[in-house]
Structure formats: structure tokens, C-alpha cells
Amino acid sequence: MDLRLPLASLGLCLAVLSSSGCSPSEEKKEANLKDEAAQLEKSLAAIQDPKLKDAFADLGGSLLLLERAQLKLANKPIETEYADDALALLKHYPSPQALVDTYVNGLFVLRKQSNSDYLTDLQPVFPFSFNIPGQFPFPHDLQWQSVTLSNKKVVTFQPEWSETDSGIQLSPSSANMTNPDDLTVAYPFVEGLEIDNKSQPQPVSLQGKLEVIAPGRVLNLELTKADVGKPRKDGNITLTLLALEKNVAEIVVDNSTALPEELSDASATPLLAQARDSTGQVLSRSGSINEDAEQIAFYRQQLAEMQQQKAWSDAFEKQLEDEQQAFDRKHTRHYAKVYFNGLVDKLEVAVLDFAQAQVTRKDLDLPVHRFESNTTDKLIQPLPMPVVVYDDQAASYLKGAQLDEESLKKSVSISQSVEDASAARIEFNHPRTFNDELLGSQFNTGDTPLTFFTQNDKGERGEPIELPDEAIEIDAMRGVITYDLNLFPETPAYAVGSVPLFLASIEKKSIGAEQLPKGLELKGNALIVDQKLFPSDAWRFYAKDASGQYLKEILAVSHSAPNAGPALYDVHYFYGQPSQLETYNRSDLNTVEYGFEVKLDKVESGPPAP
Template sequence: MTTQRIALIILFVLALSLGAGWASWTYLFSEDIDKARTAALEHVRALHDEQLKAELRAQISSLYSLKRRAQTLPGESYRTEYIDDQTTILQQQPDLQELTRAWLEGTVFDSYPGRNDTIRMLTSNTPFSLRYNSELQFPYSLEWHSITLDNGQVLEALDSSARPDGIWLHKWTTFNRLDLKYPQDQDDRPAPVTMNGKAEVVIPRSIRLFHFSKSEVGTTQQDGNLSVKLLSVGDNHAEVELINRHPPAANTPEWALTPMSVHAQDHTNRYLATLGSLKADQAEMRLYERQLRAAMKQSTYQESFFNEQHAERLAFKRMQRKYRHKIYFRGGVENITVIALDLSDITLHLQDLMAPVYQLESRVKDLEFRAYPAPTVIHDESLPAYLSDYDISEEEQRQRISFYQEAESSRNAVIRFDNGAPFNWRVAGRTNNQVNFYSRSESGAREPIEGVSQHAFSINIYDQNIRYYLPNFSNRQRPAYASGTMPLVRPEVKRFEYAADALPENLELKDNALLIQLHDYPEQRWRFYARDSNGKYLLQMFEASHTGDDSKPLYKALYFYGQPASIDAYFLAEVHRLNYDFDIELREPEHPCYASDHIMMAGCL
């Protein structure tokens, strides 16, 4: 059956179902999902063909898990949880071909002890997950199939059902986790050297970012072939529709036909972790329901029948130009970012991989240098713009200052400040500044809270925050607003550039690593970056602090993806105080603990 004919059948049946409804198998569409699923499985149990029963159970499980998710997600409880900005990787390397090469060739494995000395745990780290916990934002398939040991032996990865004699490689269900297992009685334990794998990456024609605030519900943004509409925003969810003027390219693999991801920020501007998602629209659900109804009428397994169903589902997805996602987050949604892929033209990138295996330790309790050679050269395209602001003016810094408030617990809340200057310098200091707190009257007016104790709040210049303690406030005068002057760091920074063969004393290059003696270059005052022979900034791969017997860090090693030809050093020469006036509305924790004469509040229990 041709794809065109299948597509016409889909459209015809969907239209027919809208008008006529379903004549039988009503339990498939019952609102009582558990009852419907149970009835469907009872029908399956009465069948005799085991292969048919397995296929029907898979379809029932898939359909009803979608229905169950649609019912349960809106009421699912959560605690606020944050993740890193997933657009960072696109800022560091906007060229998608180069980004793919860097991501694949820059992957290394970390080897560390397991629960006993017969196991080495192996975890993959990409160039962007090592420092930013950010991953590739377009479709890929990745399999690590074997490992090479230092004695030349190659072991195939096996699942948990296999338990061979001798050394073996256990493959977990997650693609980035494996275990190397040695026999208990084997003294000679060859070490892992390289992990071998294969990758298939779908590089889209382009990637576009669309940004919305929650007040922009109903608006549409367009860029090239893509347009995105913000359909709705709830307390912890957002619904988005993506339309591509063209269907996916014909060579797009079946597993790669999801062209967008939706991310959200709360009032702190930090990105929220995902609670769950609904990605099957009404037409797709009707297709699954119709296919299950047809499959339930079968008495024996017919391979051609189920192959045709699979082809029908695939044709449906390949016809799609409109996609609707409803995403639930672990926090209150304020802003939405959509990472949209134009799959109308793709490059299918296939590559065999050989990732080095290292024992990565960020804190080393000896002074011996450890070599971690760079598997490839990777540049950080975001650094030039970031470093150009090292001598930012006071006026520019003031314009970039941001702050937000969050409840840490039922008793504590904090107002955090970003001083707007690069490098996140931290400098200790003292202040006698006051913080003014206000309650909200029944009419909504601000009323000053008098007699606030000095113990009710603390100003931390080093961490650039103000922490306040709810039990120091009365239940009758709850803090709803705060204002005052926050002393922020106003840095005066000097820049130095050193050639690789003319480094000052106590700075040393060893292959791709810069060794920094911390006595002469304390971390609180210095930042270092490396450039290659073409003058391009190298992405930092890893860093390790080496400590002496007293556990005090003595030197730090910065490892780069490539050979440094020059080092840029930034020195915090002077620190000035920047007094910043702020005014902020405060949010209460869910169960606050305030002082009360007679009532023990829920948050105080």
C-alpha cells in the first residue's frame, strides 16, 4: 500500500469517526481509564494466539498510558526543581555541523569505583555536560557497543541477562552508563582505555528559538518556515503549537519526528525541570484508538496487518506540519522558550566513536599531575562577547543588575542579587544597611512593619543575598514587600595576555592543561582562559584542584579541548562598593511559619 493511499485512508477514517462516533468497543473511550483498560485486557486473555496477545497488550499499554497521563498530570504534586539552560549549547557553538562534530568527538568516559572493588562504573560526559549539564538539542541515536582494555582485549557490551565468565561489560538501559565487572578472584585487572560506539544524528536545516512571556497567550511568532503559537499557560504548564510550512524530509528517521522542545522559567528566571508532557493531539489519539479497535477484532496474528498499521502511523507522522505539546513543569511558569527544529531538510550524520576513558577527579589528594589529553579541538564561541565586558562601566553594570526572591523553607526566604558584572567575583564585607519590610492590608495597601529585629534578616555581601527569617515576623504582619539598599561588588579588573612560551612564574602549560599555583594566583582574584594558534578561545574540558596533606588546595589544573597557544588572565585589582536600591514583592512559602501568640502554624510543626 502506498504512503499516499494510507494517508487518504487516515483522513477519511478520521473524518468519518468525527461524524458517526464509534459503534462498538465503547470501553476504549470510557472516561474510567482503569475500567476500560481492564476490560480490554480481559478480552485479550480470552484469545489463544500468544503473538497476537503480545501485540494487543503493547497497543493497550501505549494508548492507556497516554490517556492516564492526560488525566493525572494536571493534579500531580511537585516540588520546585531547576535545570540548566538548555540553550547554552547553541550559544557556545551556533554552527550545527560543528556542534555535532564537537559533541561526538569530545565525549569522554569517567571511570570510578563501584560498590565493591570488582566493579568500575563508566559514565559518558559530553563537552557540554561536563560543565553546563546541557545536551544536544536535536535528535540522535547513540549506542556504546564495546570497550577496549589496556591489554588490547575488546569486550562487547551485554545486558543484565548475560553473566559470562571472566571480565565483562554490563550495559544499562540508559545510553551513558555501563559497568566493567571483574571476577572476584582475578588479581590482574586490565584498565579500560577507550569506549567504542556508533552514533546517528539528525542535523536539522535550522534551529530557531522562540521566547514568550505568560502574558503573550494567543500570540504567534514566525521565523523562516516555522511559526509558534502560545496556546495557553497555567500555574505550572504551557501549551504550544508549532507549524512548519513544509513536512519533514523524507529521509528523517521515524524516531526523529519530534521537532520541538518546550522550556519554562519561573519568577527567578531559572529554568524549571519537567514534570511530564502530552504530545499526542486529538487526531493522533483517534488514530491509535481506531487501530486498537481494528486489532481487537483479529483472531490470529497476521504480520501483514500489523505492518500496515505501523506504516499507517508512520505516514500520519510524516504528513504532520502542525505539532501541539502541553508540558507540565516543576514550578510556576512565567516565561516560555521553544527550541524549534526545521526538519524540512536534514543531514543524516553517521559516525563511529572511540571515546577515551579517564578517572576524572575534581579534588585530588596528591600533587602528581594527571594527564587528560583532549580527544579533539573545540572552541567556545560565547566567550568573546562575555570577556569583552571585563571592564564594564558602572552605568552598564547597574542596567544589568537583577534580583529575585524565593522561599527556601517554611521558615527562611532569601532575596538573591546578580551584580551584572562578569566572572561572579565574591568578596567578603560588612554592612549596617537596613531592610524595610511591609505587610499588605486587606485593601491591598502597603503598611510598614515597625520594630523589625536585627535578627530578622541578614545581608551577605559575599553571596550577594539577603536572608530573612519568618518566625521573627508576626502572623498579623506578614512581610509582603521589602525595600532597601544592597551593597554589591563593583569590580575593577585588569587583563593580561601571555604567550604559551612566555608564561610568568608559577603558571605552567603541560600539553592541554594550565597549571596554576594558587599561592600566587588565588582563585578569588584570578580567572584564566586559553586560545589556540588561530586566536580562538578553547572550550574548557575539566578542572582539578590538588591538595596537600592539610587538604588545602595548592595548585589547580585547567584542561582544555585543544592546545593553548596563549593564555588570557583577568585579575581583580580593586573592589568598590556599588549601592543598589531595590524594591521587591515577596512570595510566601506554601506553609509559612510566623510568630503567633496562640496558634501553631502548619509550617512550624
């Protein structure tokens, strides 16, 4: 997880890491950090002026956090962990501006179902995910302004809902804090008065302003250890790989052309880097440091200047700003030291050249669409989409269709909990794959044998323990064993038995759009699936366009018979025109017995006497 520190000019990028053992040299560095923190606290206590105190605390605290992050990242154990391709998005479009156009033109608004007659939720749907690593890579700003209702009334956006406003309000949704772009239309509440939501004026369109800055070009490079110290120059861009160690890369990028004025206040990141190991898979990042020694020295100098002041003043604030601007003009290079979870074999870098940036500004007036995930409406709504977006995770996810018994067993992890002696637990988990999605609902768990054992004098498995039935509860479907230590005549040390795992046999087929069988139909970008012939319990469909790449699904709607009858057909909408379908059908469901012997964790106080 990246942490953006409060000082805007510093902008540190850190990772939250678990603590680990320290070598003598690390212990010395830890001690030095404690000394620095103590000195900072002492200096802070001597400052009386509140504004000066806050500025000193922000900058000094940021520098301390940076040092701690450097120490933690440098000494984090190397544990391999994979991630999705963060650079794939840039490769799908012929130019950065084409990517921007896709983002701008692929945005639409959904009306979400609400349980309240006084609230209507609106969800802007973006063509690209905003979760790392698929985050939209260019500087962008989206500001919602108003909503137009069915009675032609325009309600202005306000940053938060007000109790004192008696009218209809448009504000950020409190129901979904993870997506700041979700909005709520709140109708006035009248105590004792029943109001049907359908009688309220309904949201028809949402207005806003969007600005996106696209780089003039993207320079893609592949680097190995042989490239260390060898500058790569392309026009105004020079990239140098300073170091490439086991799990860390140090890179610097120079752009000899001054950036346009539009980027003076924008957080334009000119460097995107990811690593692959010897298997060719992308390694996840454990964190990064984006401040080089020269920048850190500058901030330390500013900290020292603050310490010399008696009080904050406009003149001193201007001095700091002038110094910052002068430093930024001189220090134009971008530095990054990136740490990865695994051993780096090859580094992939995308340099965004903002010297010839193109700014796109658009006034948005987006119609509000209503698509319920389940509906009894027979009418299939069209959802035409003028853009193409690919699903870069599909190929990796669909490998789960070929999951075999041995791989499934190897993926199982076992965890324990003995905090509650009356409900101690053993849990068997495995990473969710595409195979799990097609398991269906008809399971046969079979027998789940389980025996608890004591520990003998040699520390090995001893005698079996006879237990009443109520001492153990086995949830075979969830892979959870719960046992009550209060009912054990002896302290258990081992649990031996087996739990069922489930493995679908999946048949894959590819079908051209012009050769679809009965029960499958394409209407534009919508795939209609007859649930009698292709029930969703056993079938999945993925679409590709003429390029052979998987299209991203926008949403799906299940149409049922009136009065909550069975599903009649499902409709899947895609970003783009499908020209080929891949079908995945569960032909069989197999039960895999997972045998185990678990050495049990001990309860600190020991089990109570029976």
C-alpha cells in the first residue's frame, strides 16, 4: 500500500511492511532513527508559533518516515508474489490520446437499486479500473456539478449532505466510501408522511467537468542487469538504470524539454516500472522511494531554516516557495527506487513524455441508465458502447479451467485459532480460481474422518483421544473444523483426517460469432444466453474481438419470469464487438480427498479440566 505524506512537494511513496528481525547494523540504524525522532520532538517543543510548528512537524515527520521506509524496504525478506501486468493498458491503444478518448467516451452512469424511498444512488461506471495496478496512468480530474431530474429541475452538487437543507440534494454517497465518485440523490424526509420513491422526480442526467492530460508519447523499454549504467536516449528523454539487484531497481529519467504550464500543479508521474522473474510472470511491488539524495538534502536544508525562525511569516513562506521553485527548475530528473516481491530477471519501463502534453477538457452531460442485475422485464435494453476495452486479467484467470488435483492440493493453506478454548478452529483455504466459479451447487462431501491424538514423551503423535460427538463440528463445505477443548479428556496435540475439496471438469470451446448455436445470440455488443440450454450454474462465456483479445464485460442482467419465476435468459454487455466466443462448461464435479496431519497450537493457559 502506498502512503502519500502530507507535504505536497515531498510526495513520498512508501510501503507498509511487517517488522522483522534486525542485524547489528540494522539495530544501529534503528537506534539512530530513535535518536533523530527524539531530537525532532525536542526541537518541536521549542517552537511556539503554531503555524511554524505545524510546518516543521510535517516536514520533519516526512523525512523520518522516509528513512524508516528505506530501512524497512531494504531489509524486507524476499518472498515471491505475483501481480497483473500494469503496463498492458498502454499497449492496447495506438497513441496516448486514443487511451484518453476511450476513458472519456466510455464513461456512463448507472442508477443503483436502493432500499430507501428517500435515496437514489448513482454510480459512474469507468471503462478502466482505478485499483492498482490497473490505475488510469495519466493525470485526470473529474468534478461532478449537478443532476437534472425528470421535472427539469437541476440540483447542484454539494460536497456533503446537509441536515438543514430541506430540498433535494446531490452529494457523495455515504454507502460506498471506497468509490468517491458514487453519488446519492437525497429527497427531503417528512416525519409521519409515506412517500413512494416512484412519485419523486427521478434523476435523468448527471453533469460534470472532466480534464485529462495525455503525454505526447510513451517510450517502452526492457532492461536487464547488463543495462546498468548505460544511458538510453530517445530524443528529449534519457533513462539510466542505476542499479538492478535481487529485488530492487534504481532508475532515473531526464526530460531535457520543459514541461508545459498545465502540468505545474498536476501529479504527472513520468515513469512506470514493473519486473518479471525467470518464469516470465509479473512481480508485485513491495514499495518505492521517489526522492534521491539531492532532494532529501534540499528538504533537510529547509527544515534547518524553519528551525532558525522565531515565527511564521508571509516573507518566510515566500522564501520557501521561491527556494522550492528554484530547486524544481534545476532538479528536473525523476528518480525511483522500486522494490519487488521476488527476484528480478527483467525490468519493463514505460516513460511518459509530457513535454508535448495534450489536454482534453469535456463538459459531461451523461444520461442515467437503469440496469438491475435481476429483472422480470422481457425487454432487452441496448447499451451501445463507442469504445473498446480489453480484459487483461482474463487469460490468467481462465488458466483455472485446467486446474488439476495435485495443483489444487498444493494450493491449500491451513490456519488455526485457539483463542477461544470452546471454539478452537482449523481452517483449510485455497486461492479462489476460475474452477471455483464453476463448481455449481450440487456437492457430495462424503465422509470426513477426523481423529485427535495426544503427544508422547518423544514429542511425536501419541494415542488417539476418544471424544463425544458434540466435541467436534465439521463444516466440510467451508473447510472448517471447530472443536471444544472443554470436552477433551486429554490435551490434543495432533489432528489427523481428511476434508473434501471440489474440482470441476471443464470443457472449453471456441465459436465464431456467425456460428452460434441455438440458445446463444449476439445483438450488437450484447450476448443473450438462454438459461434453459446454457444455465449459468454450469456455463461461462468470454468474448474476443477481431484482434483475438478478451473484451471486458461491462455488466450482466438476468431476466426472469414474472412473479420471481426461473431465469429465462442472461444478457452480457461488452466494451467492443464480439467476433468470437469462448464457452466453458462444467461436465463433471469431482470430490478430492485432502488428507492432513496438523500439529495443533497450544492454548496458553491449557484446556480446562473436564
